[in-house]
Amino acid sequence: xxxxxxxPKYLFRKEGQNVTLSCEQNLNHDxxxxxxxxxxxxxxxxxxxxxxxxxxxxxxxxxxxxxxEKKESFPLTVTSAQxxxxxxxxxxxxxTGHLGQPQHFGDGTRLSIL
Amino acid sequence: AQSVTQLDSQVPVFEEAPVxxxxxxxxxxxxxxxxxxxxxxxxxxxxxxxLSGSTLVKGINGFEAEFNKxxxxxxxRKPSVHISDTAEYFCxxxxxxxxxxxxxxxxxxxxxx
Numbered sequence: 001x002x003x004x005x006x007x008p009k010y011l012f013r014k015e016g017q018n019v020t021l022s023c024e025q026n027l028n029h030d031x032x033x034x035x036x037x038x039x040x041x042x043x044x045x046x047x048x049x050x051x052x053x054x055x056x057x058x059x060x061x062x063x064x065x066x067x068x069e070k071k072e073s074f075p076l077t078v079t080s081a082q083x084x085x086x087x088x089x090x091x092x093x094x095x096t097g098h099l100g101q102p103q104h105f106g107d108g109t110r111l112s113i114l
Numbered sequence: 115a116q117s118v119t120q121l122d123s124q125v126p127v128f129e130e131a132p133v134x135x136x137x138x139x140x141x142x143x144x145x146x147x148x149x150x151x152x153x154x155x156x157x158x159x160x161x162x163x164x165l166s167g168s169t170l171v172k173g174i175n176g177f178e179a180e181f182n183k184x185x186x187x188x189x190x191r192k193p194s195v196h197i198s199d200t201a202e203y204f205c206x207x208x209x210x211x212x213x214x215x216x217x218x219x220x221x222x223x224x225x226x227x
Contacts, residue, residue, distance in 0.1 A: 100165040105157035
C-alpha cells in the first residue's frame with residue numbers, strides 16, 4: 001500500500017544534541033511538508049519542498065534543517081538551537097499541479113527532552 | 115491576512131446526537147477547504163474537501179460540510195455521532211496563490227454514551 005512512513009515513533013533528545021526524524025513516501029508525490037503540533041495550537045509549518053533539491057522555510061523554521069536529495073525522502077533535523085523541541089512532528093506529502101490536491105500525512109514522531 | 119478560526123476547542127455530545135463543528139476563515143482570494151480528523155497519537159486523515167461546485171460536500175464516516183462564501187464558513191456536521199467519532203478535527207484552508215495549507219487550532223469532539 002502507498003503511504004508515508006515516519007520513524008521513529010518516539011524519540012528522546014539530550015541537551016545539545018541534534019536529532020533527525022525520518023519521512024519516506026511511496027506515493028510518487030512531488031511536494032513534502034513538515035509540521036509541528038503542540039496542544040491547542042494546531043499544526044505549524046516548519047519546512048516544505050516542492051521538488052527534489054529545493055525547499056523553503058515555513059513559519060517556524062528556526063532551529064530546524066531539512067534536505068531533499070530524493071523524491072521519496074524528506075528528513076528533518078532538530079538542532080540544538082531549537083530550545084523547545086518537545087512536540088509531535090508530522091510529515092505530509094501531496095501531488096502538485098493543483099492547490100486543491102489534499103495533503104496525506106504520516107503517523108508522526110513524538111520528540112521529548114531527556 | 116489569511117487565517118482560519120475554529121472557535122470551539124472542545125465539543126461534548128452524547129452518542130446518536132447531531133453535531134456541528136464550526137470553521138471560519140478570513141481571505142481576500144479564492145480558497146480550497148478541507149476537514150481532517152486525528153485520532154490519538156496518529157496522523158491526520160482527510161474527511162472531505164471543497165474545491166468548487168456544490169456547496170454541500172459529503173465525506174467519509176457520514177460527515178458532511180457546507181461552504182458558505184458570504185459568511186466565509188465551512189462547518190462540519192454529522193446527523194448522528196458514534197463513540198468512535200471521538201477525535202480531534204481540524205479545518206484547513208489553501209488560499210489561491212499560496213502554496214501553504216493553513217490549519218485551525220482544532221476541535222476535540224468528545225462522544226459519551
